[in-house]
Amino acid sequence: MAKANFVTPELHEFVEVPEVSEGTMAHLSPFVAYPEHNTDLNFPGELVEDWHGKTLSKLDDLRKRYRSLQVYLDSCVKCGACTDKCHYFLGTKDPKNMPVGRQDLLRKVYRRYFTLAGRFFPKLVGAKDLTRETLDEWYSYYHQCSQCRRCSVFCPYGIDTAEISMAAREILDSIGYGQKYCNEIIAKVGKIGNNLGLPGPALADTLEGLEEDVEDDTGVAVKYPLDVKGADILLVTPSADFFAEPHVDGLIGYGKVFHEAGVSWTLSSYASEAANFGMFIGSYENMRRVSLRIRKAALDLGVKRIVFGECGHAWRVAYAFLNTLAGPFDFLDPAYPVPQHIMEFTWDQIQKGKLKFDKTANDHMKLTFHDSCNVARATRMGDKPGGQIEIPRNVIKAVCNNFADMHHETIGERTFCCGGGGGLLTDDLMEIRVKGALPRMTALKNVMEEEGVTHLAAICAICKSQFTKVLPYYGMEMDQVVSVHQLVSNAIILTGQETDENDRDDEPDEVEI
Amino acid sequence: MSSFFAVLFVVAAVVLVFGLVRKIIQYAKTPAPLKIATTPAPVTQSGVVLRLFREVVFFESLFKSTKWTWIFGWIFHLGLFLVLLRHLRYFMDPVWLPVELIQPFGIYGGMAMVVGLAGLFARRLFVDRVRYISAPSDYLWLVLLILIGLSGLMMKFVAHTDVVMVKQFFIGLYSMHIGELPPDFPLIMHLLLVVVLMLLFPFSKLLHVPGIFFSPSRNQVDNPREKRHLAPWAKAMEEQQN
Structure with missing residues (x-):
């Protein structure tokens, strides 16, 4: 991909809150979906003729179905608390990338048509007519939001711009103005089973390759099973884990952990995707359809537990929505939460002392965590x-x-998005991805200089892909990104493993925690 | 003039109460189909009560965000709260002891309120990001509240009003009896502006008052793995598709 047409922001010691500069990102919109991408998801193929009426009736429908939308549209007092919190604003200076600026694109229309004040005194309360240009503006700016919820942490009423941007995208989809990237991918899950369109045989082939690699490497026959009926655990992981770097090293790690834990597990070719882009487009129906594949796979394979691999939004859908969308999961073992995160599984095994590690295997790195x-x-x-x-x-x-955290205002609940989440991980949005990564890149650079950090560990397929792509723009190396289970994989000592330096009988330096 | 005010206040009170009740019913009836608490979030109902308490009383999230807005906003709201408590004496006879005790603090509350509002106004004017998001109504609300505060303080410090008469007027309204209001300019100003505030409240951004209690990101228990959270419309969709 060409780097042309925009300037990568410079890194400084701090991210200065910029002065607003209107319209700096007005030119950027993602590719519009082809008709078949939309119709696959039961949306109109192209912009409908009566878009005006349909837009308003969809907005009315959504505000009646989502309390969040109704309350958030009403409650904002324009206090400005969120204005300097969005990574996309910090990186672009465009005031429509301030959370409230973004919300107001929809709120102005809501006020104009659904509130007394806006109907009678639109200028006074900042209400605006819905025009064809409004739709383009929505399309542009609601696809410059990664739905990361950082603004909602700081809002005195908890207003979550993600809810607003999901609603806006659902409205746009409902009038046939969908985004290519998300809609094409969701359709692919429906047809093939994963975002990348990898069919079952390709998965089997990949997994077989992994087994060979791991055996070559360790001398231990670790299995990476697919569609094994009667396994205890169904692992659902983002499809990027099957081949992308550094994702696949994480998948290798999951397998080693399961192997050492002595549990039987399997992947599913039918539910070979943890990601659920239905969330990004705010579509309950599509999110549910993707989720039901996991339920079906769990039933068909007769598993007792479901575990999710490293993926951010997938874990949100899994943790917060799966039970609601595709439950109840009363056919699974009630002793375990449904679903579990691979991190919960591994940490549990570590605490039980079931895993042995040679921590020096990661000594060539100093880690920080995103x-x-x-x-x-x-x-x-x-x-x-x-x-x-x-x-x-x-x-x-x-x-x-070796581990050191980044600045405390850039981690935990205040963490900055990688810049590529929420359906933005597509080359046609490269400019906003690079600019939006500014706060995270700044924090990383600082911890590299101050603490000697060399690598950034992540637990999200999108974060990993985004960083791999964006780090070079900021003068860093793409392979500075690692999967957390890649670190686990490096350090874990498999039972019966041959090691280069030590004899087989040697006790490892580092033992279980 | 007194009858005019009597009618105004009755109408304003009706609009305020019914307007708010209507919005509260709307919020309560609208389903929240998914668990969207901003995490880390409480895992128990009592934890949620505590979270909302911190949010409503201390403005916890705003404190995390920006200290200036927090200071001015908090001073204003705390001041307003004390002022409202102080004003209760005009609406009850005999006056409750706590309302009696709060009286002197109500005065400080009035001053704090104006100071806080002035700070918020300055911020709206001078911070370019906040200026960008401000509609005329956002400034007017601050002006309205500042004028209410100033006219109220005037009656205390500049031109005293016969507050006994004022109290008799409002108590009289309970029994549909229209008494006389003192014909003082600051009082007339004060009362008129309060009527405007009451009339507009349910149609404005002042809906943040009920809104915060219904905000799913703040009021939900973080227990989606333990409990299904099916909205009626989602359930209907499920039954139709299965």
């Missing part, structure tokens, strides 16, 4: 609030000697 937005702000791991922030760090520290 909290994925959806994991940090929309889910949990373990029993206690905040487990989603602690447990991944616990796992990293159990397998690595």
Whole structure:
């Protein structure tokens, strides 16, 4: 992909809150979906003739079905608390990328047609007519939001711009103005089973290759099973884990952990995708359709547990929505939460002392951890609030000697999005992806300079792909991104493993935690 | 003039109460089909009550966000709260002891309120990001509240009003009896502006008051794995498709 047409922001010690500069990103819109991408998802193929009426009736429908939308449209007092919180605003200076600026694109129309004040005194309350240009503006700016929810942390009423941008995208879909990237992918899941369109035989082939690699590497026959009926655990993981770097190293790690834990597990070719882009387009129906594949796979394979691999928004859909969308899961073993995150599984095994590690295997790196937005702000791991922030760090520290966190205002619940989430991980949106990565890149660069950090560990397929692509724009290396289970994989000592330096009988330096 | 005000206040009170009740019913009836609490979130109902308490009383999230807005906003709201408590004496006879005790603090509340509002106004004017998002109504709300505060303070510090008469007027309204209001300019101003506030409240951004209690990102228990959270319309969709 050409780097042309925009300037990568410079990195400074701090991310300065810029002065607003109107319209800097007005030119950027993602590719529009082809008719068949829309019709595959039961949306009109092209912009409908009566878009005006249909837009308003859809908005009316959504505000009656989603309390969040109704309350958030009403409650904003324009206090400005969110204005300097969005990575896309910080990276672009465009005021329509301030959370409230983005919300107002829809709120102005809501006020004009659904509130007394807006009907009678539109200028006074900043209400605007719905025009054809409004739709283009929505299409542009609601696809410059990664739905990361950072704004909702700081809003005194918890207004979540993600809810607004999901609603806006659903309205656009309902009038035939869908985004190519998301809609094409959702259709692919429906037809083939995963975002990447990898058919079953290709998956089997890949997994076989992994088994060979791991055996060559360790001398231990670790299995990467597919469609095995009667296995205990169904692993659902983002399809990027099957071949992309560094994702696949994470998948290798999951397999090693399962192997050492002595559990039987399987992947499913039917539900070979953890990601659920139905969330990005705000479509309950599509999100449910994708989720039901996981339910069906679990039933067909007769598993007892469902575990999810490293993926941010997938974990949100899995943790927060799956039970609602595709439950009840009363056919699974009630002793375990449904679903579980691989991080919960691994941390549990570590605490039980079932896994042995040689932490020095990761000594060539000093790690920091990127909290994925959806994991940090929309889910949990373990029993206690905040487990989603602690447990991944616990796992990293159990397998690595060198770890340092980035600045405290850029991690945990305040984490900055990688810049590529929410259906933006497409080349036609490269400019916003690069500019939106500015706050994260700044924090990373600082911790590299101050703490000697060399690598960034992530637990999200989108984050990993985005960083791989964006790091070079900021003068860093694409292979500085690693999967957390890649670190686990490096350090884990499999029972019966041959190691280069040590004799087989040697006790490892580092033992279980 | 007193009858005019009597009618105005009755109408304004009706609009305020019914307007708010209508919105509250709308919020309560609209389903929240998915668990969307901003995490880390409480995992118990009592935890949620505590979270909302911190949010409503201390403006916890705003505190995380920006200290200036928090200071001015919090001073204004706390001041307003004390002022409202102080004003209760005009609407009850005999006056409750707590309302009696709060009286002197109500005065400070009035001053704090105006100071906080002035700060918020300055911020709206001078911070370019906040200026960008401000509609005329956003400034007018601040002006309205500042004028209410100033006219009220005037009656305390500049031109005293016969508050006993004022109290008799409002108590009288309970029994549909229209008494006399003192014909003082600050009082007339004060009352008129309050009527405007009451009339517009349910149609404006002041809906953030009920809104915060219905905000799913703040009021939901974080327990989606333990409990299904099926909205009626989602259930209907499920039954239709299965």
